[in-house]
Amino acid sequence: MTGGRRRGAELELAILRAAAEELTASGYSGMTMDKVARRAGTNKNAIYRRWPQRAALGIAAYKYVADARTPSADTGTLRGDALELLRQANATWSSPRGAILRDLLAAAADEPALLELLREQVGGGALNAAWFALLGRAVARGEAPPEAVQPRVAALPMMLLRGEYALRGVPAVPDEVLVEIVDEIFLPLIRGRGLASPRPPSAD
Amino acid sequence: MTGGRRRGAELELAILRAAAEELTASGYSGMTMDKVARRAGTNKNAIYRRWPQRAALGIAAYKYVADARTPSADTGTLRGDALELLRQANATWSSPRGAILRDLLAAAADEPALLELLREQVGGGALNAAWFALLGRAVARGEAPPEAVQPRVAALPMMLLRGEYALRGVPAVPDEVLVEIVDEIFLPLIRGRGLASPRPPSAD
DNA sequence: CTCCTTGAGGTACGTTGCGTACCGTACCAG
């Protein structure tokens, strides 16, 4: 007699928690509907009443898990800021989390609605805003020309990181790659100095 | 009497062709073992004798498809070459094709051996060589400084394209995006002139 | 020419996992 039959929000939360646990424990492919139902102490019916398909529950569970990531950090230099954001993203996406996201993306590829939801989670507002803020600070410091504040430029490093993820299956991008992205692509582009040397600026 | 019972290499090729057709027609998720067997005029036995699991066949089929591409084109200008290669890649990867790679990646994520195979295909030889050749021609024309011939620079546009694919679930990157990649990122980076508003809608 | 090994063909099956249907039953409202 721990309590009667759960309903509404209470049950929904229990399902979501169970799904999140399964998700983090066994990844998306291990997040079976039956297992979620069993762990939540209910049955698939109650789940399907709320999420019409597995992918929807997966995305909801992922969102439930997703921390309140608070990016944005002012390290004092453009290079430091960029590396910080990249490293943060890399860390967040690493480990099973990245795989979950990849599987989720694959699963939701057919459903525009799900994709929208996911994209919002992944690349969405906050992250982009952080990169714009970074560029803004750089301009204020005189490290970048005002023309550098463009969507494509702001999105560039994360795009490259995504590209790396697409290449390597396992999301374990080594730190040197992040440094290369910043030093060989991002900074030269912004500074407009061209590609003097592949290595980090010696004295600049 | 088109011939007796096929064996060895002949049968293998038939399976591979059937798999490739299914793959390009319905994507990886649609590449069912039964359908492949039926299309190849054989049965699953013959397939499993060669590829122990679906993912292996998928990768082999992908490789079979990918080998047919013949990139490289000399349009006379750096911009033209880059756009040409990007458009070619975009066209090749379009339709279910782009999703194939993601699905394949997800399917092969557990198997290091498959992953290796896949990575080799994706980032691999021919495509990268084409971009290096492109850079080489640009240097010869005086359109780019010799320092521009770097792996990360050569890989940049394809990386960005991959990033676009990762963002949009559906691999239908509009042409303007390709143009933006070239005009706002690739060319400014190579020319080292900075970001002097490549296509200014107004005077900033 | 005759065996005999190899590997292809055919079919059926076991298993997993998604999604659905049906039915009884507990909660809540009036």
Added chain:
DNA sequence: CTGGTACGGTACGCAACGTACCTCAAGGAG
């Protein structure tokens, strides 16, 4: 008290992967 809503339980249909088993054609060895 009475009804409607929604939860619980179970069973099912279906697709698809992977496997087992048997038959039979091909092609070489003797």
